[in-house]
Each structure stands twice: as structure tokens, then as C-alpha cells.
Amino acid sequence: xxxxxxxxxxxxxxxxxxxxxxxxxxxxxxxxxxxxxxxxxxxxxxxxxxxxxxxxxxxxxxxxxxxxxxxxxxxxxxxxxxxxxxxxxxxxxxxxxxxxxxxxxxxxxxxxxxxxxxxxxxxxxxxxxxxxxxxxxxxxxxxxxxxxxxxxxxxxxxxxxxxxxxxxxxxxxxxxxxxxxxxxxxxxxxxxxxxxxxxxxxxxxxxxxxxxxxxxxxxxxxxxxxxxxxxxxxxxxxxxxxxxxxxxxxxxxxxxxxxxxxxxxxxxxxxxxxxxxxxxxxxxxxxxxxxxxxxxxxxxxxxxxxxxxxxxxxxxxxxxxxxxxxxxxxxxxxxxxxxxxxxxxxxxxxxxxxxxxxxxxxxxxxxxxxxxxxxxxxxxxxxxxxxxxxxxxxxxxxxx
Numbered sequence: 498x499x500x501x502x503x504x505x506x507x508x509x510x511x512x513x514x515x516x517x518x519x520x521x522x523x524x525x526x527x528x529x530x531x532x533x534x535x536x537x538x539x540x541x542x543x544x545x546x547x548x549x550x551x552x553x554x555x556x557x558x559x560x561x562x563x564x565x566x567x568x569x570x571x572x573x574x575x576x577x578x579x580x581x582x583x584x585x586x587x588x589x590x591x592x593x594x595x596x597x598x599x600x601x602x603x604x605x606x607x608x609x610x611x612x613x614x615x616x617x618x619x620x621x622x623x624x625x626x627x628x629x630x631x632x633x634x635x636x637x638x639x640x641x642x643x644x645x646x647x648x649x650x651x652x653x654x655x656x657x658x659x660x661x662x663x664x665x666x667x668x669x670x671x672x673x674x675x676x677x678x679x680x681x682x683x684x685x686x687x688x689x690x691x692x693x694x695x696x697x698x699x700x701x702x703x704x705x706x707x708x709x710x711x712x713x714x715x716x717x718x719x720x721x722x723x724x725x726x727x728x729x730x731x732x733x734x735x736x737x738x739x740x741x742x743x744x745x746x747x748x749x750x751x752x753x754x755x756x757x758x759x760x761x762x763x764x765x766x767x768x769x770x771x772x773x774x775x776x777x778x779x780x781x782x783x784x785x786x787x788x789x790x791x792x793x794x795x796x797x798x799x800x801x802x803x804x805x806x807x808x809x810x811x812x813x814x815x816x817x818x819x820x821x822x823x824x825x826x827x828x829x830x831x832x833x834x835x836x837x838x839x840x841x842x843x844x845x846x847x848x849x850x851x852x853x854x855x856x857x858x859x860x861x862x863x864x865x866x867x868x869x870x871x872x873x874x875x876x877x878x879x880x881x882x883x884x885x886x887x888x889x890x891x892x893x894x895x896x897x
Contacts, residue, residue: 502526502828505642505655507630508662509536511543511605512795512812514612516659518556519816521621523824528655529622530644532629536613541687542719542726543605544704548895549810551598552817555897561611566601567718568593570702574885576874577709578866580759583874585703586882596893602704604719604726608809630667633658635789639831657790657834659819661812664778665738666797672788678778681802683860684733685777686749688769689724695768700725707762708873710866712753714762727769728803729753730860736776744774777802782850786842790834794819801853804860807892811849817897818844852892 502525506513509531517527545553545566553562572586593599616622631650632643640655660668664678692700702722707714712731719726731752749772753763780800786793795812819841826837865873877885 501656503528503653503655504657504659504823505530505630505640505653506659506661507668508660508666508797509533509613509624509626510661510663510795510812511608511612511809512797512816513659513661514609514616515552515556515813516661516794516816516819517622517624518612518615518619519552519820520823521619522556523820525621525656525820525823525828527622528653529616529624530628530630531624531626534627536609536626537606541605541689542717542728543603543608543809544717544806545601545603545608545813546806546810546889547593547596547598547600547893549813550601551596551896552813554598555817556615558611558615561614562601562603562608565607565611565721566599566603567702567722568599569602569704569717572704572706574877575705575707575762576870577707577712577714577756577758577762578870578874580761583877584880584882584885586886588704600893602717602719602726604724607720630658630660630662633668633671633791635831637831639834640790655790656828657792657823657838659792659794660797661794661816662797664780664796664800666793668791669793669797672791672793673785676780676784678780678800680736681777681779682732682734683730683777683802684735684774685803686727686729686731686744686772686774688727688746688766688772689719690727690765690769692718692723692725695725695765706863707758708863708865708870709758709762710756710870711864712756713863714753714758714766716765725765727765729766730777730803730863733776735774736778738776738778740775741773742775744772746770746772779853782853783846786846787835787838790831790838792819792838792841799849799853801849802856802860804863805852805856805892807852807856810892811852814848814895814897815841815845821897848895855892 704717822841
């Protein structure tokens with residue numbers, strides 16, 4: 498294979514598949530390497546604010562997602578201290594109209610299936626399942642990317658390599674082995690339940706964010722509104738890598754009961770039996786993004802805490818910016834590719850670092866207790882829904 502106009506992407510998660518579509522739209526041939534034999538659901542729900550959904554819409558994914566995604570009517574900020582709603586932030590069609598793109602909540606499997614279907618329908622993308630990145634070496638005509646399928650190794654020429662292979666990235670470990678994920682001291686639990694398991698008063702199309710002492714709970718509809726996605730975050734010492742470790746539901750139920758959480762929150766936790774957990778790891782802000790014709794994207798370079806609901810969105814934004822920078826470069830030489838990747842990193846680094854800081858700050862706010870929690874609740878009430886939403890507009894209003 499000639500290297501001309503061929504870019505390799507390691508990882509077929511949300512960031513990698515979005516990058517492949519965006520790069521193909523810029524006229525590149527894309528080879529996606531994914532070590533899994535098939536793409537399966539990892540995780541449950543995702544919140545896709547307008548900064549992410551407009552990228553997906555521009556790539557032609559709206560018809561595939563509209564039937565499965567939910568546009569929530571509002572975000573309800575709930576106090577575990579009192580059991581009451583602090584404020585309700587309006588979303589719905591009015592917010593969609595203002596932002597020019599919807600705020601979607603969607604099952605991760607539905608988004609990944611839509612991306613894969615679009616990839617399969619794009620002739621310039623070669624998705625290779627059961628085939629993993631192993632090594633890369635630069636040369637005068639670009640890169641030699643070595644891939645492995647079983648015991649077979651195959652080198653191929655490429656113009657560039659994009660590491661979109663997650664927080665435990667093999668590409669990042671090849672480039673920057675000194676950069677390692679850090680355990681945050683927090684554990685996320687996730688579960689889903691059929692919406693028919695809840696009383697009618699708890700089935701409205703809204704995102705609920707329950708804030709409590711050293712813990713919080715998020716609940717929102719997915720799968721066209723047929724299921725509720727639950728994510729609970731609590732401190733802990735367990736820190737094994739992975740996204741889907743089976744978890745003992747009674748451990749979580751007892752933790753929220755002992756902390757005196759209100760009945761509605763405990764009812765939702767009790768209704769979901771099949772819980773999974775994952776330890777929350779992060780990467781340092783402002784890390785190294787590129788080296789020559791190799792770059793990183795998404796969690797591989799900026800894994801963050803989930804408290805701004807922007808992890809997937811930042812990977813989607815990365816993909817759009819990366820493709821534009823490479824498309825604008827003309828891709829005529831190794832020097833132009835290197836310059837384009839440096840430009841991509843310059844455009845993304847400050848914004849992503851700000852989102853990382855915002856996520857950490859919001860996590861601290863969610864987990865306040867005692868007088869500090871009371872002060873937080875009063876401050877949110879005093880600000881009102883408009884001002885609270887306005888504080889997020891620098892995130893939501895982003896455009897390529």
C-alpha cells in the first residue's frame with residue numbers, strides 16, 4: 498500500500514470512528530485498527546451537548562441517531578441534603594434552536610452502532626477488527642505502521658497515525674512512556690433500568706443530578722426513552738483498570754443508605770440490579786499531543802473526570818479539528834503533516850485543559866457537605882436557571 502493520503506487510526510471507539518469519518522470527508526483514505534473482534538457496548542449512557550452533536554450532524558449521522566437519542570426537557574439539580582430540586586435548567590427544543598444543535602442523551606452502544614454503520618458505508622474507510630496497533634517507525638515517505646492479527650504481523654506505509662485508543666493507549670505508551678494514568682480516588686458505578694420500573698413521576702425526559710456528601714448520582718433516559726441510565730460516583734481505593742467490572746449492587750445500596758440519601762435516589766439505585774463499576778483515572782492537563790506524523794486524540798491524551806459530561810464530546814471535537822487541520826495542510830510532504838498536527842494540538846490544548854479543570858471543580862462542588870452544601874444550594878437558587886446555563890455556554894457554543 499502506498500502511504501499517499503492514507504492515515505491509520507488506532508482504536509474504534511467514539512473518537513476513533515468519528516475521526517475516521519471526518520478524515521474521509523477531507524479526502525483521506527483511513528485504516529482503523531481495533532483489537533476487539535467486534536464492537537460491543539462498553540459503558541451505558543452518554544450526554545452529547547451541542548458542541549458534540551453538531552459535529553456528528555455535520556458528518557451525516559442525524560438520521561441514524563434521531564430515533565435512538567433523547568432530547569431532555571431539562572437538567573434538574575437535586576439536593577441529597579433535602580431531597581428537593583434546587584433548580585431546573587431548561588433544555589428541549591428551545592435550547593436546540595438557540596444552540597443550533599440538540600442536547601442529546603444516548604446509549605453508548607447506539608452511538609457506536611451509528612458510527613460503525615456510517616463507517617461501513619464509507620468506501621474510503623477500512624475498519625479492521627481483531628487487528629491491533631503494535632509499532633510505528635518514521636521514514637522518508639511517512640510512517641511504517643506495524644499491525645498484529647493473532648500471530649501475524651504486517652507493516653504498511655501511512656501518511657500519519659492517530660492514537661485514539663483510550664486512556665491505556667498503546668500509541669501514547671510508544672511515544673511518551675513516562676505519561677501514565679493517575680487514579681483519582683473515585684469509583685463510578687453504572688446501571689440501567691427499564692423505565693416501567695419507576696413511578697410515573699420519575700420518568701420525565703430530564704437529566705437528574707443528585708449532589709450529596711462525597712458522592713453524587715446522575716440519572717437520565719436513553720434508548721429512545723425506554724431505559725434510565727444511572728451513574729453513581731463515590732470515593733474508594735479499588736483501582737483496577739477497565740470499564741465494565743461486575744459490581745455487588747448491595748455495596749452501593751448500603752453506601753447510599755448509610756449516608757442518609759433521600760428515598761427517591763435510593764429507589765432508583767435499588768431498582769437497578771446489574772451494576773458495573775470502573776475506577777476513574779485521569780491524565781495530566783496540557784500533556785504532549787504529537788511527535789512527528791503521530792498524534793493522540795480523546796482519552797489517549799486528555800482523559801478527564803466525567804463531572805462536566807464532556808469526555809466523549811472532547812474526543813468528537815478533537816476529531817473534527819484534526820481532520821480540518823490535515824485537510825487544510827494539503828498533506829503534500831512529511832513536513833506539512835507534522836505542521837498540521839502541531840496546529841491541531843495548539844488549537845485543542847487550551848480548551849481541553851479548561852474543560853479538565855472545570856470537571857474537577859464541578860466534582861468538588863457536587864460532593865460538598867454540611868454548611869458548604871447549604872451555601873452551594875443557596876447560591877444556585879440565587880443565580881437562577883439562566884445564569885447557571887450561561888456558565889456552560891463557552892462549552893456548548895463551540896463550533897469548528
